[in-house]
Amino acid sequence: MINVPEIFGENVFNENVMREKLPKEVFKKLMKTIELGASLDVSIANVVANAMKDWAVDKGATHYTHWFQPMTGVTAEKHDSFISPTAGGNVIMSFSGKELIQGEPDASSFPSGGLRATFEARGYTAWDPSSYAFVKDGTLYIPTAFCSYTGEVLDKKTPLLRSMDAISKQACRILKLFGKNVERVTTTVGPEQEYFLVDKKYYDQRKDLIFTGRTLFGAMSPKGQEMDDHYFGTIKPRVAAFMADLDEELWKYGILAKTKHNEVAPAQHEIAPIFSTTNTATDNNQLVMDVAKKVALQHGMVCLLHEKPFDGVNGSGKHNNWSMSTNQGENLLNPGNDPKENAQFMLILTAVISAVDKYAKLMRISVASAGNDHRLGANEAPPAIVSVFLGDELQSIVDDIIAGTHTAGTGSAKIQLGVTTLPVFSKDNTDRNRTSPFAFTGNRFEFRMPGSSQNIACINMMLNTAVADVFKRYADELEGAEDFDAALNALVKRELTAHQRVIFNGNGYDDSWVAEAEKRGLPNLKSTPEALACYDEFVDVFEGTGVLSETELLSRKEILLEEYAKLIKIESRTMVDMAKKDILPAVGSYTKELSEIACNKKQLGLDAALEIKELEKLSALASDTYDKIEVLSAAIAGAAAVEGVQEAADYQHDTVIPAMEQLRTVADELEVNTAAKYWPFPAYDKLLFGVNC
Incomplete structure (x- = not known):
């Protein structure tokens, strides 16, 4: 039996370890940096480094690595040993x-988007003390x-940290309007991680899974998810x-792994953690994906994190449960019981x-990827249209504020907006709208658009930046108001009226929503x-918040x-x-086998009509497949003549992908009509049900 409290965090240089290993003053200075975002006191670095090394060596570590998150979408690490020569x-x-x-x-081989030339190789990694170091596989991970030699960021962590500073600064200004002197506001995230498990012996026979993470061919098996028997099943x-x-x-x-179940x-399947500070949650989620793949291999399976590994069944997302909390522990998205808090x-x-x-376009950009394009808008994921779900109670309050009316609510409490009554909400005051991209779920927002393989750093960096910008605008307006209550009421009514178009509590899967969203003027960016x-539209907000130049x-x-x-x-x-x-x-x-059977039957005077019909069908499909291969090959060759990164991406989407879809359609029909013993790779029935037998 595992003693969970005993093993929890045993590989982490966490607060408890630091309190034990560090001198009291050093510990206090470091915790001030971690908890309040204060500047790091570099004078304590040698003491922290020595304690960290001693602890790691006791854990069996011989090396250390600066663990970072370049723009490749995965983590990177270079290992150096602790050894130093002596006499x-x-x-x-x-x-x-x-x-x-x-x-x-070396920074030259990481994506830089033109920030660095190949011959300009120098790059730097800088310790992030707000995220705990840990020991893994004999190495201390820091x-x-x-960043580049010239200081531009080359990773996903730095802009996230900047966005956390930006939203904290502006949120503290907002809270000061309500008489609260808060030192820091942190965004918190609980990322739910969906994934598939397939038997490794079948995975090894599929070049498409090996090279791309998804099946490029595959006819649907006789049974899929129609019976809803897998979801939350045994x-x-x-x-x-x-x-x-x-x-x-x-x-x-x-890592606060809390929930696991069949999807x-x-x-x-899915694994979900308890929420933690966004920076920590991001690092932890990268570890979750890495460790899940490693553990799956130990069980003879492969963990697939692609957003759409299989056509015809649900894809995998990464629901980003986002909220904001003060350093005093107050959740700013908890409605609370006090009227002042409710205001x-x-x-x-x-x-x-x-x-x-x-x-909204920036939110869509944050989840844009080739893999997620297959998932968004399908029957298991929100559409590419960004909207907000509030639920009946909050919607009623918003409607009253906009209309200037008063609707009494059961168990309601007065707020200082002067236009409505705010009920005392329980934490689960809304239904769950699985079709909504951005749903309020009682004390947080659940952003359901992110794909399962994506790094949540970029997603939360953009969300933080957007909210920080609005907070700044509100604080600028309200700080100079002569009558705060009147100004607050006017601002809330004006803003909800102006932005009510984004609120949608209905079925996001319904085709009528696409037409309705268009009428409302909401963007529908269907492809990556x-x-x-649209990236260029957001230069001002990123520069204004100091998140990105x-x-x-x-x-x-x-x-x-x-x-x-x-x-x-590659696909x-x-x-x-x-x-x-x-x-x-x-x-x-x-x-060939069918032809031999047909010839043998004819020699015996038997009817070979069945084999001949099958031969005719297969020959036609094979001929069509060959033609579609040629079309796709020509499309691939045509990409070489396309200049410009936007144009190249557009070409792949507009020309190559349609050719791929046409080839798949006819090839999948061939699979249906070919004897199983001849089909060259495992079919969907083995891939989808192989580990559940």
Whole structure:
């Protein structure tokens, strides 16, 4: 039996360890940086480094690494040993404050969007003391930021940290209007992680899964998710064993893994943590994905994190449960019981609604990826249209504020807005709208658009920035008001009236919502290239909040466009390879067998009509497949002549992807009509049900 409290955080240099290992004054200075965002006192670095090294060596570590999050979408690490030479050919284990604070990895081979030339290789990593170091596989991992020699950010962590500072600064101004002197406001996140598990022996036979993370071919199995029997169903022993080991490993890293269950699609599952500070939650989620893949292999399975590994069943998202809390522990999205607190809540709620509407395109950009394009708008994910769900109670209050009317609510409490009555809300005061991209769920907003493989740093950086900008505008207006109550009432009514179009409590899956959203003037950016083309519109907000300079912002646009084009290129080339080398030869072998059977039957005077019909159908499909391969190959070749990153991404979307879809359609029809023993790779029935048998 695992003693969870005993193992929890055993591999983490956390607050308890620091309190034990560090001198009291050093500990206080470091905690001030972690809890309040104060500047790091570099004079304590040597003491912290030595204590961290001693602790890590006791845990079996021989190396350390500055662990960072470049724009590749995955983490990066370079390992250095603790050894230092001494006289007589011996070594000691040492680790200095300088080595803790700053590292120097080669920056030339990481995406930079034009910020760095290949020959300009120097880059720096800088210790992020607000995220705990940990020991993993014999190495001390030190979470760090990553920048170029000239200081521009090359990672996803630094802008997130800047956005956390920006929203904290402006939120503290808002709270001061209500008589509260708060030192820091932090955004908190609980990212729910969906994933698929497939048997490794089947995975190893699929080049598409190996190269792209999703199946590029595959006819749907006779049974999918129609019976809704997998969702929250009994967890099969093999999967349960994996989940148990995954929980144990994550708990050792201090990750608050709380919930696990079967998801809607066969072979699909979910793990959800308790919320934590956004920076920590981001690092932890990167670890969750890494550890899940490692543990799955130990159980003879592969963990798939692609947003749409299988056509015809649900894809995987990463629901981003976002809120804001003061350093005193107050959740700013909790409606509360006191009328004054409720007035504060309504102002903050109004700001979030305003930010989501004003920066709807930015919200869409934050979740844009080739993988997520397959998922958004399908029957298991929100549409690409950004909207806000409030639920009946909050919607009634918003309607009253806009109309200037008064609707009594049961168990309601007066607020100082002068236009409505705010009920005393329980934490679950809304229904769950699974179709809403951005839903209020009692004391937080659940952003349901992010894809399962995405780094939540970018998502939360953009959300924080949008809300910080609105907070700043509200604070600027209200700080100079002669009559605060009157100004507050007027601002809330004006802003809710202006941005009510983004509120939608209905069925986001219904086609009528697309037409309604268009009437409301809400953007519907259906593809990643279309979304990324809007990046330039947000230079002012990022520069104004200090989160990204224009150069840094536009470099990200270029990186993401390049990444999109490269991913589609890999997928399309994989399709051609599989179709030419595997599918057509397999069908040829089957038609050869059918031909031999037909000839033998005729020699015996038997009717061979069945085999002939099958041969005719297969020959026609094979011929069509070959033609579609040629079309796709021509489309791939045409990409070489396209200049410009936006144009290249548009070309892949508009020309290559349609050719891929046409090839898949006919190839999947071939699979349906080819004997299973000839089909060259495992079919959906094995992939989706192989680990649940």
